[in-house]
Amino acid sequence: MASRLIQFRVVLSLLGLIVFAAAWPFSQQLKLDRSITAMFSPTDSTLVDYQTLQNSFGGNAVAIMVYPDADLMSNEGLRRSDAIASEVRQIAGVDGILSPSTLNAAVEKIRPGSFFRSETDVPGLARRDDIVARGIEHLFAGYTHSDDHRLAAVVVMLSPQHPPEAIESLQTIASKLHDQYEAITEPGVVVGEPVLIHDGFNLIERDGRKLTTVTLILLSIVVLVTLMDLRFVALTGLVVVWSIVVTEASLVLLGLNQSLVSTIMPAIITVIAVAAVLHLGTKFQDARAKGLSRYDATWRSFSLLIVPILWTCLTDAAGFAALGSSRILPVRQFGAMIAIASIAVFVAIILFAGVTMMLPELSFGKSLHRMQRRTTRAISRRCTLVAAAFVSRRKSAIAAAIVLLGVSVIGTWQAEPETSFLNNFRSDSEIVLAYDQVEQQFGGAGVWDILLPAPQSLTRDYLRQVLMIERDLRGIDLDGTKLTKVLSMADAEYVVGKTPILKYAPPSLRMTGMRATMPEFVDALLNSADTRPRRLRIMLRSEEQLPAEAKTRLIAEVQRIVDEHTQADAWTSAFETAPDSGPIVTGYYVMMSRLVSQLVGDQWRCLGFAGVLVWLLLWMATRSIRLATAALLPNLLPAFVVLATVGWIGGKINMGAAMIAAVSIGLTIDGSVHLLAIYRRYRKHGHPITVAVTHAAGSVGVPILLATCALVFGFSILSTSEFIPTATFGTLVAATLLLGTLVNLTLLPACIAVVDREKSR
Incomplete structure (x- = not known):
């Protein structure tokens, strides 16, 4: 196979370019689905209830624009309210609005004042001697205005399919109010679950681009410093870009969209690709250092590593595919995306590695290269010594690991989930400060609903x-x-029913009157009445x-x-x-509360599936149940330790933390696969178990450590994100990668030495 890959390298690379050209137009069609409904399975009861709300009332995503106006209950203040409401009404995606001016107009229609009323008269909503005006003002306090009348609000009912620009337009209008009106002394703020989700997606998109850029640059530098050869930097770029484009095109053809958790996909692809390139490059450089020709070095690298790289990509795919057992649709789709991407990375290696490695030498810095080789050998020797130390105390190391795993499982189980979507933002962010203001002066900012069956x-x-x-x-x-x-x-009908003229009218007539005065409300x-149900x-x-x-x-x-x-x-x-029909309790507030709870609950199911799938693939790869089992403990331990630590330090399991368990197996399995492959090769050559396993650790130590250092730094960049799940995900992935690498170079050799009792073969 290695010979064929080299022989047909030009054909394979041309085929890869043709596939890339065909996939590119499709990849550009991949969209980010920002809707809340995209977070749930179509059959999820939570989503079904919410869709009932959508079908019954159309525009139901509620955003609230709040602004200060100390003179709100004057004619001038209500004219400002009407002007602002009119501007908001023009935004695409706005189905309706409710504001103090809307209420005032309704009161004026229900209880008109004197025909000769002057501009200095009190507006209808502010009449304290009118029972209807007082009732409506009290009824909507906390919605359209604060109790002290110093804050006004425009309640905006958005279409379920409102474009992102609708939220941005609302925020723009609110930010400029104090420049347009002298009486408004501060900028307005916009709150509501649609705003939280919009801002969250914006931050996630930005963080995804940042992570992809930083990770690719850092890992390219690592490849360059490690191998001192521009060919492998070029190979890294080819594999990453080809895999991203082909994966995105595949998602479009499969009818999938990017969602809340999938914007980090390019960074994960970069991780998988760079790990494979580093292993290939290190083996190629070792062969060249021993005097082998470019062809022989390429052939040796392929013959020794193509199969381990295949199993690494398959186990990566299995770890992420385990997310398919989640009840959260974006998580399932994310698992499918990375599973496809893992296979795409292996295909890209097959297509481009041969032609790239057979290019003329593009190495540089002979003295630096010699220093790098000395450093590499020194790191390799130390990895061998550390592995030997753990192998010599293998029973104690494994016993300690099992105890730590048990304690960590208990700690992870007891960790508290974070169900407030607002707490996904840092406490000093603009959206949180806006919510604080609304929560203190408008009551709660969480909006939800009860749907009751009603007679015709x-x-x-x-x-x-x-x-x-x-x-x-x-x-x-x-x-x-x-x-x-x-x-x-029922509240509005009760208030309107206090007017003498409508007091004895049937409720249906009063409803008709209110529909004429406040149709959107x-x-x-x-x-x-003609709607069923x-x-x-x-x-x-x-x-x-x-x-x-x-x-x-x-x-x-x-x-x-x-x-x-x-x-x-x-x-x-x-x-x-x-x-x-029966009653339904639903709304954004309920959905976001249940979303994270489901995600946290799913982590155990996903982790179980990931463990089983990876164990089966390792069994197939090593053809040894013992070796597959030996690799399982080191790959489970990092995730549990990291999640338990979150709980021990008082943190909560949010959306970023909940995916770490299954994802970490896919990210840390690389070192295990390559170490097991080299160990089995040493054993086939007759080396004793302890020698084989310690030297295997030394052989994989350099590429694993270098890649891990870059990845830890790259993912740590996310810790600065304003969106806390992204920051949590980045921090925990960095910690998991670091711990996983240490465990693979220490605990895994100890486990292998304990379970492998077969004779040399």
Whole structure:
């Protein structure tokens, strides 16, 4: 096979370029899916409930623009509100708005003032002597304005498919308000779960590009310093770029999109590619140093390493493919992406390594090269000595590792998940500061919903039942955790019903009047009478920055109260026929809470699948159950130690940390595969177990250590990210890689020496 790869190297490289040219147009079509629905499987009940909300009420992603206006309840203040609302309404993706000016217009229509009212008169919403005005002002306090009337808000109902530019336009308008209006002394802020997700994706995209660039540059430098040969730097670039383009094209053809967790894919591809190139280059340089010709050195490198590189890529693919067992759709897709990419790296090596390595010498710096060779030999000897020390104390080392693994598993199990999406941002970031302001002065910034079945014609009995549900919801107090706002059409209908002219009118007539005065608000809370099934929406607000346990308890208590009321006889008697649907508790707040909880729960399943798949492939590669088992402990230990450390130091398992368990096996398995391959080769030549395993550690030590140093530094760059899961992922990957390398060069030789009792063969 090695001979054929060299013989047909030009043909293979041309074939690779043709494939690249064909894949390039498709790769440019890969898109980043920013929607919250992309985070869930199509059959997930959480997503199904949310899609019911979408289908029933259309625009339901709620963003809130908040700005200071000490003179809000004046005619001038309400005109400013109307001008700002009009500007927001023009943004593509905005389905509707609600603002103080909207409420004022509604009050004026319901309870018009004097025909001869002058500009100096009090606007309708600010009339303290009007029971309807007072009721509507109180009802929407915390939504469109603060209780003290010093903050105003425009509640923006976004289309489910709103473009990213919609959020950016809102933020631009808010930032310029203090320049446009003298009465507005500070820039406005925009909050809401759609804003969190938008900003999170922006940061992740930026971090992905940063990581890819830094990793590729650092690893190219490592290849250059290690091998002093520009051919292998060129090979690194070829393999990385070809693999990225082909993988992206494959994703487009398979109908997959990039998502929240997949923007680091190019960096992972770079890791896998550079590890393979370093092993090839090191073996090639060793052969050239022994006087072999360029052809013979290339042939020797291929014949010794193509199979180990194949098994490395396959085990990488298996480790990441284990993410396919996750309940979170982007995680499953991410696993598929990296599995495809791992195979693409091996194909790229096959296509381009032969022609690159057979190019004329592009090495330089003869004196530097000699110094590098001396340094390499010194590192190799030290790796051999360290491995020998662990092999000589192998039973103690393995016993200590097993104890540490057990303690780490317990620590990982007890680590608390992070369910607040807001806590994914640093405490000093603009979005968190904006949320702090809204949480303190507007109540909670977490927006979620209850969907209740409704009769085709709303009756007083039905609305009374809805008000009773809201009464109990407002009474929730779980050790200080409560809902900060509960609002539905039943509240608005109750307030409007206090007007003398509408007091005795049927609810359906009052609803018709409100739909005429506030159509967007009514449509957002009650779908039309000819809709099947008809639903009424209760909008809830709660604090976004709640502990995970408190948030879970609050959601469960809301669900309990709703179920208790809707299963009672009084509820069913309010319908002429039995309701054709049940109540649903849903919304961004619920979805983001469940998302991370599912992701954290999935880490055990993914880790189990990764361990089994990697063990099976190692068994196939080594044809030894003992050796495959020996490699499993060193590759499981780093992930558990790192995750347990997060819990021990008081951290929480967020989206970045939850994927480390399965991902780490794919990242650290490289050293194990190559060490096992060299060990088996030494054993075939009749070397004793201890000699074979210690010299195998010395042989793989240099490329593994150099690659690890660059990778640790590259991934550590992410620790500066404003998006905490990205920072956590980068830090934990760096720690896992470092620990994995140390374990592969120390504990793995000890494990091999204990389990391998076969005679030399």
